[in-house]
Amino acid sequence: GPDPLITEVQDWANGLGHGVDEVPYGLPIEFEGDVIRRNVPWLTADPISSINFTPIHALDGTITPQGCAFERHHSGAITLKKDDYRLMINGLVDQPLVFTYADLERFPRENHVYFCECAANTGMEWAGAQLNGAQFTHGMIHNMEYTGVPLRTLLNEAGLGAAGDFTDKWVYVEGADASSNGRSIPMEKALDDVLVAFKANGEALRREHGYPVRLVVPGWEGNMWVKWLRRIEVTDHAVESREETSKYTDTLEDGTSRKWTWIMDAKSVVTSPSPQAPITHGHGPLVITGLAWSGRGAITGVDVSIDGGKTWTQARLAKPGEKMALTRFYLDTEWNGEDMLVQSRARDDSGYVQPTKAQLRETRGLNSIYHNNCIQTWHVKTNGEAENVEVS
Amino acid sequence: DRTVVPLPKQADLIDHEAPSNMDSLFIAAAIAQEVAQEGKFGLGRPALPEEVAAWDLDIAPDGRNLPVGSGDVWTGDEVFAENCAVCHGDFAEGAGNWPKLAGGQDTLDRDDPLKTVGSYWPYLSTTFDYVRRSMPFGNAQSLSDDEVYAITAYILYSNDLVDEDFVLSNETFMDVEMPNANGFIVDDRETAEAHFWTDTPCMENCKDEVKITMKATVLDVTPDEVGEDEAAADAPAAEVQVAAAEEAPAAEQPAADAPAAAPAAAIDMALAEAGEKVFKKCKACHQVGDGAKNRTGPELNGILGRAIGGMDGFKYSKVLSEMGGAWDHDTLAAFLADPKGYAKGTKMSFAGLKKEDDVNAVIEYLKQFQ
Numbered sequence: 001g002p003d004p005l006i007t008e009v010q011d012w013a014n015g016l017g018h019g020v021d022e023v024p025y026g027l028p029i030e031f032e033g034d035v036i037r038r039n040v041p042w043l044t045a046d047p048i049s050s051i052n053f054t055p056i057h058a059l060d061g062t063i064t065p066q067g068c069a070f071e072r073h074h075s076g077a078i079t080l081k082k083d084d085y086r087l088m089i090n091g092l093v094d095q096p097l098v099f100t101y102a103d104l105e106r107f108p109r110e111n112h113v114y115f116c117e118c119a120a121n122t123g124m125e126w127a128g129a130q131l132n133g134a135q136f137t138h139g140m141i142h143n144m145e146y147t148g149v150p151l152r153t154l155l156n157e158a159g160l161g162a163a164g165d166f167t168d169k170w171v172y173v174e175g176a177d178a179s180s181n182g183r184s185i186p187m188e189k190a191l192d193d194v195l196v197a198f199k200a201n202g203e204a205l206r207r208e209h210g211y212p213v214r215l216v217v218p219g220w221e222g223n224m225w226v227k228w229l230r231r232i233e234v235t236d237h238a239v240e241s242r243e244e245t246s247k248y249t250d251t252l253e254d255g256t257s258r259k260w261t262w263i264m265d266a267k268s269v270v271t272s273p274s275p276q277a278p279i280t281h282g283h284g285p286l287v288i289t290g291l292a293w294s295g296r297g298a299i300t301g302v303d304v305s306i307d308g309g310k311t312w313t314q315a316r317l318a319k320p321g322e323k324m325a326l327t328r329f330y331l332d333t334e335w336n337g338e339d340m341l342v343q344s345r346a347r348d349d350s351g352y353v354q355p356t357k358a359q360l361r362e363t364r365g366l367n368s369i370y371h372n373n374c375i376q377t378w379h380v381k382t383n384g385e386a387e388n389v390e391v392s
Numbered sequence: 393d394r395t396v397v398p399l400p401k402q403a404d405l406i407d408h409e410a411p412s413n414m415d416s417l418f419i420a421a422a423i424a425q426e427v428a429q430e431g432k433f434g435l436g437r438p439a440l441p442e443e444v445a446a447w448d449l450d451i452a453p454d455g456r457n458l459p460v461g462s463g464d465v466w467t468g469d470e471v472f473a474e475n476c477a478v479c480h481g482d483f484a485e486g487a488g489n490w491p492k493l494a495g496g497q498d499t500l501d502r503d504d505p506l507k508t509v510g511s512y513w514p515y516l517s518t519t520f521d522y523v524r525r526s527m528p529f530g531n532a533q534s535l536s537d538d539e540v541y542a543i544t545a546y547i548l549y550s551n552d553l554v555d556e557d558f559v560l561s562n563e564t565f566m567d568v569e570m571p572n573a574n575g576f577i578v579d580d581r582e583t584a585e586a587h588f589w590t591d592t593p594c595m596e597n598c599k600d601e602v603k604i605t606m607k608a609t610v611l612d613v614t615p616d617e618v619g620e621d622e623a624a625a626d627a628p629a630a631e632v633q634v635a636a637a638e639e640a641p642a643a644e645q646p647a648a649d650a651p652a653a654a655p656a657a658a659i660d661m662a663l664a665e666a667g668e669k670v671f672k673k674c675k676a677c678h679q680v681g682d683g684a685k686n687r688t689g690p691e692l693n694g695i696l697g698r699a700i701g702g703m704d705g706f707k708y709s710k711v712l713s714e715m716g717g718a719w720d721h722d723t724l725a726a727f728l729a730d731p732k733g734y735a736k737g738t739k740m741s742f743a744g745l746k747k748e749d750d751v752n753a754v755i756e757y758l759k760q761f762q
Contacts, residue, residue, distance in 0.1 A: 044489060096444055341604075353593045389606060
């Protein structure tokens with residue numbers, strides 16, 4: 001019969017809605033209340049030093065709204081006013097300097113879209129399929145448009161004459177929070193594309209992302225994107241801080257560990273259908289979609305398989321891949337109601353092809369913790385539900 | 393397009409065997425030229441020596457920038473018990489999910505290696521630097537340099553790396569040999585994993601057979617969509633299919649926390665607000681408010697009037713479980729001012745709130761969660 005939603009006059013077509021200023025800074029409508037960050041309580045000892053996950057299964061396009069972009073803190077997200085903000089540059093520079101927030105806004109600035117991925121993203125999956133949802137397996141990632149000053153501009157302001165030959169020089173960057181999370185970055189990268197950022201997606205950074213100023217280190221592991229950035233020191237050595245020795249190093253099967261594994265390799269995941277985004281319609285047209293990215297450059301293509309990797313079809317990229325930014329892919333297909341083993345495989349402009357979990361385990365063993373960029377498999381069942389699985 | 397992606401030149405891969413930061417003299421030099429040509433803006437002001445000294449605390453692996461000072465193992469044992477043991481265990485063996493600092497030697501090539509200062513950390517400078525700048529959790533930069541030397545000495549002793557009469561100082565620092573000092577290689581993915589660079593990935597007949605070998609639901613460790621801490625009331629994934637025709641149940645926005653809501657009239661809100669700031673010192677171990685749970689310390693909802701040592705499910709030190717009585721303003725104030733004096737043997741590693749104003753403020757803050 002006719003649809004009463006059409007044939008009957010509905011409340012919203014009869015009465016009045018909200019006036020302007022009802023919510024001076026808007027929030028998502030209540031029906032989207034499940035599109036939120038989530039954490040995995042058993043992962044860490046305490047939520048103050050912990051991580052949560054972006055609801056990538058429920059988002060589309062590539063830009064991550066700040067309000068649901070994953071958080072990772074080591075001593076909690078601190079509250080630091082712009083007026084109280086100071087940035088120091090010291091070490092092997094001609095003139096150690098202190099900048100205020102207002103100073104930073106007077107340097108020429110740039111806009112760039114970059115992904116930020118925690119090196120531990122997908123880290124819980126090394127030993128086997130464990131977490132059931134793209135949010136949990138791949139949600140330690142976000143992608144924003146940053147506004148900021150190139151780090152090289154600030155280094156130049158302090159003068160790099162004192163540093164001499166740049167080839168063995170580093171910058172050590174640290175935050176203002178109690179963890180004073182610090183990392184060493186080789187000078188070559190520091191002078192290339194690192195950004196001292198104060199805006200994301202057009203507005204101020206959120207507290208949880210380092211308000212008022214964070215470092216953006218394109219394509220490199222998220223731990224280096226120091227939040228509440230307070231100091232940049234030019235040095236002739238890597239500091240070998242806690243965050244670059246005891247953590248963020250990758251132990252291989254023979255017990256030796258890789259260090260300075262800064263670059264995030266090419267990776268992709270199907271965000272829908274997935275365990276938290278099952279197929280809720282019948283047979284016929286189906287959009288398979290997901291995200292791909294590479295810390296080595298731009299995504300050039302994504303292949304999708306629905307039979308666990310026996311055959312692959314090239315997906316459609318929503319836009320040509322951009323350097324060190326998320327790329328959205330779509331496979332516009334038909335679902336005949338049968339089981340599917342859905343996978344995606346990213347390729348980047350360095351020629352790198354995303355490996356299978358078996359290939360990764362072959363070179364790295366099971367104890368790496370970090371940098372798991374394997375091909376992910378979702379088992380989509382005849383009822384449309386999906387599950388995280390591993391396949392032969 | 394796959395067909396036009398060039399195969400990475402083998403030479404490129406080999407060139408990158410050296411760490412990428414070390415290899416590009418020419419690129420770096422070219423960038424340097426560019427940087428030098430940029431004008432200066434005359435922004436910022438000179439950093440004063442005292443300012444640099446206050447923030448420039450990082451220690452180099454070769455010991456440069458170590459402060460003058462020393463600490464012995466036995467002093468370290470005491471300082472560790474006071475400041476660190478609540479999370480890291482009396483013998484640095486770790487408590488709950490907090491990091492273990494001792495043990496694990498010869499486990500790095502096994503399943504689930506135990507990575508501790510002794511078994512994994514390549515440089516002692518890292519331990520000293522981290523303890524000095526970032527610990528204790530929730531009370532960073534509160535230790536003297538001598539205390540940091542002593543704690544570091546104790547951690548070494550816990551790992552059987554020094555004798556009990558060892559004294560760590562800026563003089564003896566570089567004498568300590570770290571067992572895993574040679575256990576690291578610089579990122580070699582571009583050579584060790586060169587086979588991942590291929591411009592001809594398989595598209596058809598890539599495998600004869602595909603079998604599911606493992607399922608996430610077997611382990612069942614995925615948090616429920618509706619977390620205990622979440623206000624959202626969405627349908628679990630498995631039920632979405634049925635519910636698809638209807639709207640998902642309206643979910644509340646994750647609400648702002650309770651403290652802003654009007655509490656009982658007797659609370660001095662200005663004082664409570666000041667107390668919220670003081671409470672930051674407590675947050676590393678204690679939770680309060682909606683969904684508060686026992687952590688390293690018991691949760692503090694309804695603490696005023698609660699029997700001392702009376703939170704179900706929390707394992708108290710002997711002194712508190714046997715103390716008797718209840719927490720009121722006076723007992724709590726006395727305890728907070730001097731935890732170890734009030735309850736000798738408490739495992740609460742907290743030096744106490746020195747200012748009476750802070751004590752009163754934090755109690756006022758806690759009153760809101762009755």
